[in-house]
Amino acid sequence: MNCFKLFGTKGSLVWSIVQYSFFLQDSWGPLMSHISGFHDHVMVVVLMILTVVVYINMVVFFFPCYSRYMKSSEGLETLWTILPCMVLASLAAPSLMTLYLSDELSNPVVTLKVIGHQWYWSYEYEDLSSSSFDSYMIPTCDLLKGDFRLLEVDKSVKVPLNSESRVFVTSSDVIHSWTVPCLGVKVDAIPGRLNQLSLYPSRVGLAYGQCSEICGSMHSFMPICLEVVPQEEFFRWLWSS
Structure with a gap:
């Protein structure tokens, strides 16, 4: 980051493009933290596999005499059977844990219903009002000035900070997808079906997302804006509305 700052405004612009185009968004909750950790774990495994493959290819290419007279090897066969199983197990364990965490719902303080339309979102608060x-x-x-193009909405949906919220997602017409990357949530909005997810935001601010399922000519103009506020402020707003 500091090396980009040396080039002034243009350097900051380049850093913003690099940061938001090639990296994951900052985590706003425990689910996204697990997803980021799993991503890093997978990248380490991929790098190790790539290193081993490149090394073996270099050995075979530069020293062909080592393998020219090798007809069979039970040790090698055992090795290339066991190692892939261990690699797959190391990927499956954290993947299943993250998948379980995404479906876990213990004690939500508010229930929110999200309905996708062509081409906007409707929100309904249940239970409390x-x-x-x-x-x-x-x-x-x-x-x-300072607003984000194609991400700002006229009415953002409020959710409480450091509290679990239950979200039901459906659609009134075609299939949509309600996605907020910084919270690690992405669920399809399917007509006639309710899909459930949980939110546990850990940071105050605006979390942006977009419809992630091609749903028509205005698909790119269905932004999502979550406003995370302290729990006391959220309930004051909810009762006043």
Whole structure:
């Protein structure tokens, strides 16, 4: 980062492009933290496999006499059978743990229903009050300075900080996908079906997402904006609305 700052504004712009194009977003919850850790684990395994394959190819290419007269080897056959099994097991264990964590739901404080439409989202708060609203993208011509193009909405959906929220996702027309990368959530919105997920945000602020399933000509204009607020502020807003 510091090396990019040496080039001033252009360097900061390049760093922003690199950061948000090639890396995962910062984690806003325990699920995304596990996903990031699993990603790093997979990259280490891939790098180790690549190193071994390159090394073996170099040995075979530069020293062909070592393997020219080798007809069979039970040791090698055992090795290339056991090692892949161990690698797959090392990938399966954290993957299953992350998958289990994404479905775990213990004690939600609020239930939110998300309904996908062509081409906007509707939100309904259950249990505590009957509050519902539609969320549309703000046109580019109406954006304020500092706003994000194709990500800002007229009404953001509020969720409490450091609290578990149950989210039901469905659709009224075609298949959509409700996705918030920094929270590690992505679930399909299917007509006639309710899909469930849990949110546990650990940072105050605005979390952005978009529809991740091609749903028509305006698919790119279905942003998602979650506003994470302290729990007391959330309940004050919910009762006042």
